[in-house]
Amino acid sequence: MRSDLLTIIKKELRILKRREFLFGILMPILILYAIGNIVGTGVKSTVEEITSRGINITVICADPAPRNLSAFLSVINIINLSQNEEANVYNITLIMSEPVNKTIGELWKSIGEHNLNVSSIIREIREIGEVFSGRPPEEKVRSLLSKGVDVVIYVPENFTWNVLLGKSTSIYTYYKSPEDPFSMFGNIKTGIVNNFIELLGKTLNYFMITRYYPNFPPNFVYSPIVEHPYTYYRGEIISGSPEQVFGAFGAGFIIPMMMFLLAMYATTTAATNMGEEKENKTLETLLTLPIRRRNIVIGKVFGMIIVATAMAIFYMAGLILYMKSLTSSVSEEGEAISISFSSMTNILSPQGIILLGFGIVLTAGIGAMMGLIAGAFSDSVRTASTISSFIIMPLALPAFFFMYVPITSGDPRLYILMLDPFMDPIVIMKGLFAGNIMFCTISVAYLLGVFFVLLYVTASLFNSERVILGGFKKKKRIPKQRFGLGLVRIKI
Amino acid sequence: MRLAVRVKDLVKRYKNFTAVRGISFEIREGEIFGLIGPNGAGKTTTLRIIATLLRPTSGEVSVFGYDITKDAEKIRALISYLPEEAGAYKDMTGIEYLKFMAEVYGVDDSSALDKAIEIADLGPDIYNKVGTYSKGMIRKLLLARALMTAPKLAILDEPTSGLDVINAVRIRNIIKNERNRGTTFLISSHNMLEVAYLCDRVAIIHKGRIFEIGSPEELMRKYDVDNLEEVFQRVVISVEE
Numbered sequence: 250m251r252s253d254l255l256t257i258i259k260k261e262l263r264i265l266k267r268r269e270f271l272f273g274i275l276m277p278i279l280i281l282y283a284i285g286n287i288v289g290t291g292v293k294s295t296v297e298e299i300t301s302r303g304i305n306i307t308v309i310c311a312d313p314a315p316r317n318l319s320a321f322l323s324v325i326n327i328i329n330l331s332q333n334e335e336a337n338v339y340n341i342t343l344i345m346s347e348p349v350n351k352t353i354g355e356l357w358k359s360i361g362e363h364n365l366n367v368s369s370i371i372r373e374i375r376e377i378g379e380v381f382s383g384r385p386p387e388e389k390v391r392s393l394l395s396k397g398v399d400v401v402i403y404v405p406e407n408f409t410w411n412v413l414l415g416k417s418t419s420i421y422t423y424y425k426s427p428e429d430p431f432s433m434f435g436n437i438k439t440g441i442v443n444n445f446i447e448l449l450g451k452t453l454n455y456f457m458i459t460r461y462y463p464n465f466p467p468n469f470v471y472s473p474i475v476e477h478p479y480t481y482y483r484g485e486i487i488s489g490s491p492e493q494v495f496g497a498f499g500a501g502f503i504i505p506m507m508m509f510l511l512a513m514y515a516t517t518t519a520a521t522n523m524g525e526e527k528e529n530k531t532l533e534t535l536l537t538l539p540i541r542r543r544n545i546v547i548g549k550v551f552g553m554i555i556v557a558t559a560m561a562i563f564y565m566a567g568l569i570l571y572m573k574s575l576t577s578s579v580s581e582e583g584e585a586i587s588i589s590f591s592s593m594t595n596i597l598s599p600q601g602i603i604l605l606g607f608g609i610v611l612t613a614g615i616g617a618m619m620g621l622i623a624g625a626f627s628d629s630v631r632t633a634s635t636i637s638s639f640i641i642m643p644l645a646l647p648a649f650f651f652m653y654v655p656i657t658s659g660d661p662r663l664y665i666l667m668l669d670p671f672m673d674p675i676v677i678m679k680g681l682f683a684g685n686i687m688f689c690t691i692s693v694a695y696l697l698g699v700f701f702v703l704l705y706v707t708a709s710l711f712n713s714e715r716v717i718l719g720g721f722k723k724k725k726r727i728p729k730q731r732f733g734l735g736l737v738r739i740k741i
Numbered sequence: 742m743r744l745a746v747r748v749k750d751l752v753k754r755y756k757n758f759t760a761v762r763g764i765s766f767e768i769r770e771g772e773i774f775g776l777i778g779p780n781g782a783g784k785t786t787t788l789r790i791i792a793t794l795l796r797p798t799s800g801e802v803s804v805f806g807y808d809i810t811k812d813a814e815k816i817r818a819l820i821s822y823l824p825e826e827a828g829a830y831k832d833m834t835g836i837e838y839l840k841f842m843a844e845v846y847g848v849d850d851s852s853a854l855d856k857a858i859e860i861a862d863l864g865p866d867i868y869n870k871v872g873t874y875s876k877g878m879i880r881k882l883l884l885a886r887a888l889m890t891a892p893k894l895a896i897l898d899e900p901t902s903g904l905d906v907i908n909a910v911r912i913r914n915i916i917k918n919e920r921n922r923g924t925t926f927l928i929s930s931h932n933m934l935e936v937a938y939l940c941d942r943v944a945i946i947h948k949g950r951i952f953e954i955g956s957p958e959e960l961m962r963k964y965d966v967d968n969l970e971e972v973f974q975r976v977v978i979s980v981e982e
Binding site for chain 2: 267537
């Protein structure tokens with residue numbers, strides 16, 4: 250009996266050697282990796298291009314405060330002096346309003362210590378001598394943006410006055426639309442400009458604080474808090490925020506996705522395998538061989554479990570490669586994952602991890618048996634794939650529910666989802682993280698029950714003649730007999 | 742002589758159609774028995790039932806004393822079935838396929854594999870993938886598979902279908918040799934020449950009923966004709982009338 254099983258498993262595993270299988274596995278990985286690299290490289294080269302060319306910003310300053318006392322110009326000047334590397338992409342052109350309000354100028358005299366003419370970390374600040382007058386600025390903005398300016402910042406006349414009064418103050422930004430508005434790279438430039446606006450706000454904070462609290466060190470003002478996060482988890486203190494600790498386990502994305510893929514591959518591979526046996530006329534011979542029908546089913550199921558697990562692992566590897574190549578921060582991500590894995594494995598119970606592995610294998614087996622049943626009722630690979638898709642979709646799709654709905658191990662909704670065997674590995678994982686081994690055990694016991702019921706059903710099906718006769722066949726269309734022009738049927 | 746197959750009042754009914762209507766016949770051990778009849782006569786259904794693939798609606802079928810419904814697993818260890826439209830695993834080479842079958846039957850000695858290679862007569866193509874084989878090459882491989890383990894009963898549905906004349910003659914001779922070594926054969930064929938040459942006895946089946954059983958010579962004498970083809974024709978026409 251044991252050798253029967255091994256022979257059948259070996260036969261099923263020959264799928265792994267097929268060129269189409271290897272192609273089917275390697276292609277998506279390569280495609281995902283290539284897309285990740287293309288996108289990552291595209292982003293990188295766009296950033297590099299922007300960095301080398303710089304962002305052309307023209308500031309229309311309608312604020313009438315004298316230039317050495319203007320709050321906006323002081324902020325620009327501080328950015329210059331701060332040696333902020335990020336600022337080294339901006340080419341700033343100033344169009345000033347004629348200073349008229351000497352009273353405000355007087356009030357700001359004490360803070361006008363920054364000089365615009367010092368050497369600048371901002372790539373270039375130039376004053377073009379043009380004087381802005383009149384509102385609204387749209388006409389001027391149109392003319393500037395059509396002549397190579399990337400963004401125009403309009404500083405209204407009450408800017409310094411509002412700062413003086415401690416009121417929030419506005420600026421207006423006019424962005425030039427990217428050449429291809431649907432290109433993801435077009436938005437990168439906008440993002441870099443946004444950084445500049447953020448920098449303006451941050452520097453304005455600095456400006457105000459250093460004005461009123463001159464003894465504060467500037468670094469404190471820029472980064473007053475440096476966080477060192479820890480997570481309290483089941484009595485243990487783990488280094489890292491919950492996002493860092495649990496993110497690597499993909500509680501929100503990777504595990505549900507992997508379950509979806511595993512269920513899908515196990516079911517469709519088994520259904521296709523049965524469809525092939527029927528289409529290639531090998532099933533009849535197989536069923537008359539001196540192998541117990543139950544062993545044929547078990548052999549096929551185990552073969553499919555191994556094939557499906559291999560496929561799911563390869564696809565997830567491809568997905569991770571994609572994400573890593575996309576984020577272009579491979580080392581940081583990799584480090585985060587290894588830290589959390591090593592810290593978590595100390596806390597998660599070994600029994601729980603074994604139960605999770607067992608649950609995943611059982612789920613793949615259940616999927617494989619569903620596929621075999623679908624294949625038994627079909628007469629070709631095509632019909633088998635269609636039937637298996639109808640089975641798998643409603644059962645595997647709730648995996649995505651877990652991505653968006655927070656469900657704890659005590660939540661009654663979890664018990665409903667537990668009834669779907671494809672969801673149980675996710676349920677077991679939740680139990681494992683909650684330290685609820687009993688919950689994991691119940692889930693595995695349920696899966697075992699479903700597995701054996703399905704094994705009985707599938708073996709019975711293989712023992713019956715239904716597996717030979719099939720169930721769903723495409724009905725041949727018999728064209729209606731027509732007489733003459735096909736309009737009238739005359740009985741003589 | 743011991744009975745290899747015993748079929749009594751066998752009926753097989755599908756949903757809206759009765760394929761076999763109460764047939765009875767016996768096959769003696771060491772005999773080559775032919776089941777002949779026109780298309781849709783119920784030949785393949787009968788063979789499939791004896792091969793344990795289908796279950797009888799009523800009646801009794803036993804193979805070497807084992808009941809087809811109760812002892813199907815024991816029967817499968819004794820028989821070898823070659824369906825009319827059989828295939829082999831396309832991603833295996835011919836030799837891998839034969840090794841797989843030898844493993845299934847628990848045949849360890851290399852003589853069985855050598856015998857299969859000889860019957861298949863595929864030359865160096867035995868090391869190529871089955872997917873590259875012609876229909877005739879696959880048929881030869883499958884015949885080799887069916888006979889390599891020296892089964893007690895070989896059920897062959899149209900054994901030489903798709904083979905050229907030279908290969909068909911060779912296979913017929915192999916079947917005769919295997920019978921001499923102790924294998925009982927149940928053969929279904931449309932080729933009356935083949936049946937007359939090979940079979941010790943034949944049963945003529947039409948519309949799910951057996952109308953004649955006997956040796957080709959007996960039947961030819963009974964109908965006073967020179968060949969089995971004419972016997973067949975007369976039986977079918979008389980049933981139609």
